[in-house]
Amino acid sequence: MSTATPTLVTPATTAEVTARLLRSATDGVVPPGAVRAVRLTADWAGPVSAPLTGEDAVQAACGIMHVHGRAAGRPLPLGVDYAATAAGVLAAQGVCAVLLARHRGLGLDEVRTSAAQGALLALSQYLAAATAPVDDSGPTEPTAPGGATLVSAEGTAFEIETLDPEAWRGFWHRLGVPARTAGRGWEPFRQRFATAVCPLPGELRAAVRSTPLAALGAAAAAEGVSLVALPDDPAFAAAAEPVRLTAGPLYAPVPAAGTPGGALPLAGVRVVESTSRVQGPLAGHVLRLLGAEVVRVEPPGGDPMRGLPPLARGGSARHSALNAGKRVVEADLRTAAGRDTVRELVAGADVFVHNWAPGRASRLGLDAEDLWRIRPGLVHAGASGFGDAYPPGLTPIGTDYLAQARSGLAAALRPAGEVPAPSLMTLTDVLGGLLCAHAVVAGLLSRAHRGHGVRAASSLLSAAGLVPRPPVRRRAPSPLELPVRTADGCLYLGERTRTDLPLLARLTGPGAAGPRAVAARFGRRPTGRWLELLDLAGASATEVCTDLGALPRDPRFLGAVDPAPPGGHATVRSPWTFA
Secondary structure (H helix, E strand, O other): OOOOOOOOEOOHHHHHHHHHHHHHHHOOOOOHHHHHOOEEEEEOOOOOOOOOOOHHHHHHHHOHHHHHHHHHOOOOOOOOOHHHHHHHHHHHHHHHHHHHHHHOOOOOOEEEEEHHHHHHHHOHHHHHHHHOOOOOOOOOOOOOOOOOOEEOOOOOEEEEEOOOHHHHHHHHHHOOOOHHHHHHHHHHHHHHHHHOOOOOOHHHHHHHHOOOHHHHHHHHHHHOOEEEEOOOOOOOOOOOOOOEEEEEEEOOOOOOOOOOOOOOOOOOOEEEEEOOOOHHHHHHHHHHHOOOEEEEEEOOOOOHHHHOOOEEOOEEHHHHHHHOOOEEEEOOOOOHHHHHHHHHHHOOOOEEEEOOOOOHHHHHOOOHHHHHOOOOOOEEEEEEOOOOOOOOOOOOOOOHHHHHHHHOHHHHHOOOOOOOOOOOOOHHHHHHHHHHHHHHHHHHHHHHHHOEEEEEEEEHHHHHOOOOOOOOOOOOOOHHHOOEEOOOOEEEEOHHHHHOHHHHHHHHOOOOOOHHHHHHHHHHOOHHHHHHHHHHOOOOEEEOOOOHHHHHHOHHHOOOEEOOOOOOOOEEOOOOEEO
């Protein structure tokens, strides 16, 4: 390969993901020496002043275990190198951004990022919600544990997806569930993307448990509900390239829409986005953090997600976490006038980003070929759910949990003996948004060196394929391999510490020496005291974040998270430092 594996990259998974993405973005585009000249640092902790020396420690300290474990009622590790994978995408994107900046005359040659910053960025929405002002006047969000995975009469686990309450009601009606009972399940189901819990009524689980999978599939198809069975095998035949760049028409190179200035690599680049939910807005958010001007197209009256509680400064904290700082233009894309508005915006832009359903761009006359007639050098980025993994007309709704299911990631997250189930933390939405943003930067780099427009395609499925997973499901963990409860919180023991049972038995005091008994004795002392005792014994452990609302006040995170201003919410800082 033409790109040397970057030095100063500590997590092995980060190095692998970085090298893979840089290969596809730079081979044949820029000289190998130019790539090697970029100084990249990607470690575990970055600006977080805590001894984070591994994936589990990052997940524990930054809150991933907390959010992932909400559905189970206790913090849990993901069991895969998620934060390190996110850091790999950020690292590759950072290197490409530096290469682009140098081509445009900006004097950058160094970029730094970390797994902890990748983890915090993944938690942006959850952190915003946890730090928004408390409002007791509106409806309360579901907080009780519970997952959305269902099991058929044959014992097959599966996920369903619909964004339509009538389709939801219709599906359960076909299974004989009363409308009132089905209605009690709609809000937890609809809000699971935001809350990471889904406490469904037991009657719904009983209804599917007595119904064969074929009948469930027929009921789902009749109501327009997507149903995806969960494979027990975590292996996934990932696409050869997570991002697909296709050259468009040649054009006479012109400067970016704005004038480069400042220290950010995408300064002067203009992005138009028409996106929804998490994947697309996050891509635009990341491009804005890189210095681009982002213009967001929303329907008349604004994005409905702006009203999603909790509110901060008059709008949804979750929506703000991904969309603050973007200029908004309202346009009804169902009308010719609305589509013309998009074309007018694109005429002065460098990038167009969407995460529409398959075929919608063509039906609207806003596909790459359509927009290249207006702006031949445009980077047209489509972020889909499944790419071309399904035949036309048979593609499920492109949402996070179905992508986790289809890719085998859901199986990798659960140990053998448990029902495979996606995490209700939006893992692939976040990775998909990061991957889309990387595709845009790679497209801009290709455009700059080759003088043509670019179609950049990525998907939730291809993003899920970046996460390494074992060929078979891992064994069930022992009690000491999970976060242990203390008198006032939780600890995650270091790898060597949790296997040194004699040491732990001695530290925790008299009693049985088995893992379960030793884990239970951690409840006798507070977290701080255990950290002191473990440190004196030469053992390692990480305090588990169990309250995202407290994280911005933690002095260890001052370099990575900005606390909430009056009436606002906390925000995650840019995951890169450029120099």
